[in-house]
Amino acid sequence: MAILGKHVAQVRHPQHHSGQAAGEEIAVDVRDLRMRYGSTDVLRGLTFTIHRGEIVALLGPNGAGKTTTIEILEGFRVHSAGRVAVLGADPANAGEWWRARVGIVLQTWRDHGKWRVRELLEHLGAYYAPYSTEEIQRPWDVDELLAAAGLTECARKKVSWLSGGQRRRLDVAIGIVGRPELLFLDEPTAGFDPRARREFHELVHWQADRDRTTVLITTHDLDEADKLADRVLVLADGQIIADGSPDELSSRMSTQAEVRWSRDGQRYVHSTREATRFVRDLFAQYGEAIEDLEVRRASLEDTYMALVRKFETGQGETAVGEFTGAVR
Amino acid sequence: MNPTLTAVRLGLKRGRIEIRQTFTSVSEIIQFAIFSAAAVYILIIFSHRMIPGTNYALSLSILPSMIGMNIALNGLAGISGQMPVDREDGTTLRAKSVPGGLAGYFVGKATVQMARTFIGIAMLPAAALLVKGTALDSAGAWLTLAWVILLGLVATMPMGMALGAFISKGGVLLIFLGVVGLVSISGIFYPITHLPAVLQDTAQVFPVYWLGLGMRSAVLPHALAAVEIGGSWRHWQTFAVLSAWAIAGLCTAPISLRRMARRQSGSRLTARREKLLRTAG
Numbered sequence: 001m002a003i004l005g006k007h008v009a010q011v012r013h014p015q016h017h018s019g020q021a022a023g024e025e026i027a028v029d030v031r032d033l034r035m036r037y038g039s040t041d042v043l044r045g046l047t048f049t050i051h052r053g054e055i056v057a058l059l060g061p062n063g064a065g066k067t068t069t070i071e072i073l074e075g076f077r078v079h080s081a082g083r084v085a086v087l088g089a090d091p092a093n094a095g096e097w098w099r100a101r102v103g104i105v106l107q108t109w110r111d112h113g114k115w116r117v118r119e120l121l122e123h124l125g126a127y128y129a130p131y132s133t134e135e136i137q138r139p140w141d142v143d144e145l146l147a148a149a150g151l152t153e154c155a156r157k158k159v160s161w162l163s164g165g166q167r168r169r170l171d172v173a174i175g176i177v178g179r180p181e182l183l184f185l186d187e188p189t190a191g192f193d194p195r196a197r198r199e200f201h202e203l204v205h206w207q208a209d210r211d212r213t214t215v216l217i218t219t220h221d222l223d224e225a226d227k228l229a230d231r232v233l234v235l236a237d238g239q240i241i242a243d244g245s246p247d248e249l250s251s252r253m254s255t256q257a258e259v260r261w262s263r264d265g266q267r268y269v270h271s272t273r274e275a276t277r278f279v280r281d282l283f284a285q286y287g288e289a290i291e292d293l294e295v296r297r298a299s300l301e302d303t304y305m306a307l308v309r310k311f312e313t314g315q316g317e318t319a320v321g322e323f324t325g326a327v328r
Numbered sequence: 329m330n331p332t333l334t335a336v337r338l339g340l341k342r343g344r345i346e347i348r349q350t351f352t353s354v355s356e357i358i359q360f361a362i363f364s365a366a367a368v369y370i371l372i373i374f375s376h377r378m379i380p381g382t383n384y385a386l387s388l389s390i391l392p393s394m395i396g397m398n399i400a401l402n403g404l405a406g407i408s409g410q411m412p413v414d415r416e417d418g419t420t421l422r423a424k425s426v427p428g429g430l431a432g433y434f435v436g437k438a439t440v441q442m443a444r445t446f447i448g449i450a451m452l453p454a455a456a457l458l459v460k461g462t463a464l465d466s467a468g469a470w471l472t473l474a475w476v477i478l479l480g481l482v483a484t485m486p487m488g489m490a491l492g493a494f495i496s497k498g499g500v501l502l503i504f505l506g507v508v509g510l511v512s513i514s515g516i517f518y519p520i521t522h523l524p525a526v527l528q529d530t531a532q533v534f535p536v537y538w539l540g541l542g543m544r545s546a547v548l549p550h551a552l553a554a555v556e557i558g559g560s561w562r563h564w565q566t567f568a569v570l571s572a573w574a575i576a577g578l579c580t581a582p583i584s585l586r587r588m589a590r591r592q593s594g595s596r597l598t599a600r601r602e603k604l605l606r607t608a609g
Contacts, residue, residue, distance in 0.1 A: 067595045076424075076593035096331055100427040106594040108601060111418040114349045123345070126338055127426045130331040178426070186594055 026085075027052045027182050027214040028073060033082035035068050035238075042068050044238035045082070050231075052181075053212040055204075057225035059304075060235035066218040069235065070186050073216065074104055087182055100131035100138065103180030103213075107187045109171050113160030117151055117170060118142060120159060121177055128178035136211065139177045148206045149173040150199065165196035169203060176207040183207065185217040189224060201228050222304050234304070260294040267292075335428030339435020346436060347443045364451065367394055370517070371458050379519060379555055384548075386518070387459045392547035393516040396539035398448040399477065403484025404491070404535075405507045407441050409500045411492030411588075416600055421592045430589055438485055445481065463549045476542030476566070483535045483570040486577030493581075493588035510536040519555050528557065535573045538566045 028050035035043035043065045050056050060066050071077040072084060075091030075098075084090060089098050112120050125139030132138045146152045149169045154162060162170060168188070175183060185204065189197045201224075207213050219225055225232045226246045234242035234249075242249055257275035261268055263286055272278045275295050282290060350356045374386040414420050414433075423429035456462045463469060491503060513527045514520065514537035520528055531537040544552070545561035553561050
C-alpha cells in the first residue's frame with residue numbers, strides 16, 4: 001500500500017488540544033445505532049467511538065449506509081434507535097453552539113454562484129464570531145484561509161466561475177472557516193483527478209494539524225481512506241465489519257495467501273491461510289525439487305474489492321460473513 | 329457578541345449583498361425594465377378612459393392599485409419562488425450548516441424582497457407625473473400610505489415564506505398564477521364593483537384587494553371612495569383583514585420553515601439533483 005504522502009497523525013500532541021471542554025476526549029460515541037426506512041433496515045446496530053484528533057474514514061461500498069450514518073452525526077437526520085453523542089450532545093437536538101463546533105463538507109454544493117469567493121467566505125465565517133472561546137478564536141482569518149486553499153488568485157471571482165477543483169477547495173474552506181473541532185466530509189473527492197484530490201487532502205490536513213480537529217470522512221475509495229485516515233471503519237450492509245488502522249487491517253486480513261511453485265517443470269498454485277506451514281511441508285516432502293517459489297498475501301485492497309464485488313452482485317450477506325471472519 | 333443579533337445583522341448584510349447582485353445582473357435589470365415599461369404603457373392607454381360615473385381617468389386609480397399589487401406579488405410569489413431554487417442548489421442546507429445561518433438566510437430574503445417592493449414604491453413620484461390628480465398632499469395621506477405598506481409587507485412576506493417552504497419548483501408557477509388570478513378579480517385595473525358578487529366576495533378574503541384599496545385610499549382624492557364597495561375606503565376592514573393575514577403568516581411561517589429546515593440533508597440534495605439531471609437528459 002502506498003505510504004508516500006501520508007501524514008503522520010501521531011505527530012499531533014494531545015496535550016495541546018483546544019477543546020471546548022477539557023477532558024472531553026471522545027468526539028463521537030455511537031452505541032447500537034439503528035436506522036430504518038419503512039421496512040428496510042439501513043443501519044443495523046453500529047457501535048464505534050472516535051477520539052479527539054483522530055482522522056477516521058468510514059469506508060464501504062455504495063448503499064452500505066455511509067451517508068445515512070454521517071447525516072445522523074451531522075444532525076441532518078433523526079435515527080430510529082440507539083444512542084448517538086457527538087461532541088457530547090445528541091446532534092438531533094443540539095443547538096447553535098454545537099453547530100459552531102462542527103464543520104460540514106458535502107458531496108455536492110452549487111450554492112451562492114453569484115457571490116464572490118472572498119465575500120462568501122467572509123460572510124459565512126462571520127456567523128462563527130460569537131462562538132469564539134479562549135482557545136479557539138473563530139473564524140479563521142479569511143486571507144490566511146484563502147491562501148491555504150490556494151484561492152488567493154480567485155478571491156474576487158464569482159463562485160460560479162470557479163473550476164471544479166477550485167470549487168471543492170472553496171467548499172472545504174467554508175467547512176473549516178469556523179475552525180471546527182469536528183469536521184465531516186461526505187464522499188468529498190468523488191470524480192476528482194489525482195492532483196485535485198491531493199490538494200483537497202492537504203487542505204483537510206492543514207486544518208486537522210492546526211487545531212487537532214477530529215475528522216470523519218466517508219468514502220468508497222480504499223486508497224483515499226489509506227492516504228487520509230488514522231483509522232478505517234468498514235461499513236457494509238448496515239454494520240461495521242472492520243475497525244483498525246489501515247496497516248492493521250491489511251496485516252490482519254492478509255491471512256489468505258497464495259503459494260506458487262514449480263516442480264519437474266510443472267507449475268502449481270495453492271491458496272492457504274497458513275502459508276508458512278504449507279511451505280515447510282512442501283519442502284519436507286519434495287526438498288530441492290521445488291523451484292520458483294512465490295508466496296503472495298492478499299492485500300487489503302484485494303479483500304475489500306472482493307467484498308464490494310460480492311455486494312454488487314447481491315451476495316452481501318455471505319461476503320460480510322467471510323470478511324468479518326477474516327478480520328476478527 | 330450576542331449570537332442572535334449577529335445572525336440578524338449578518339442577514340441584513342446578506343440582503344445588501346444580494347440586492348447589489350440583483351441590480352448588477354443584466355437579466356434582472358431587463359426584467360425590471362420590462363415590468364416598468366408595461367406599467368407605464370398601461371397607465372398611458374388607460375389615461376383616456378374614465379372611471380365609470382366620474383370625471384377621473386382610470387389610470388389614476390390603476391397607479392396606486394398596481395403598487396398595492398406589487399407588494400402582494402413580491403411578498404407572496406416573489407419570496408416563495410426563490411425558496412425551492414435555494415433548496416435545490418444547496419443554499420438552504422449551507423445556511424443550516426452554519427450557526428445562526430438559517431436566521432441570517434431568512435432575514436436576508438426578507439431584506440431583498442422589501443428592497444424590491446420599496447423600489448417599486450419609489451417609482452411612484454415618477455409615475456405620478458404621468459397621471460394627474462393624485463392627492464398625496466396631506467400628512468394623513470402619507471400616514472395611510474405608510475401603514476398600508478408596512479402592514480401589507482407583514483401580511484404577505486411571512487405567508488410567502490410559509491408557502492415557499494412547502495412548494496416544489498412546479499408549485500412556484502401555481503402560486504404565481506394564483507396571485508395573478510387574484511389580481512384580476514381584485515379591482516386593480518377596473519373597479520371591483522363591476523364584477524359579479526361571488527368574485528367580489530372571493531377577492532375580499534385575500535390581501536391583494538385590500539392592499540389595492542389601501543393604496544388608493546392614500547393616493548386618490550376622497551371623492552373616489554364613492555366607486556368602492558360600500559362607497560368607503562373601509563380603513564378598519566383593511567386593517568383587520570391584513571392583520572389577520574399577518575398573524576396567520578407569522579404563526580405558520582416558523583412551523584413551516586422549521587419543517588423545511590429539518591428535511592434538508594446532503595443525500596436529499598443529491599437525490600433532487602439526480603432527478604433533475606434525469607429529467608433534463
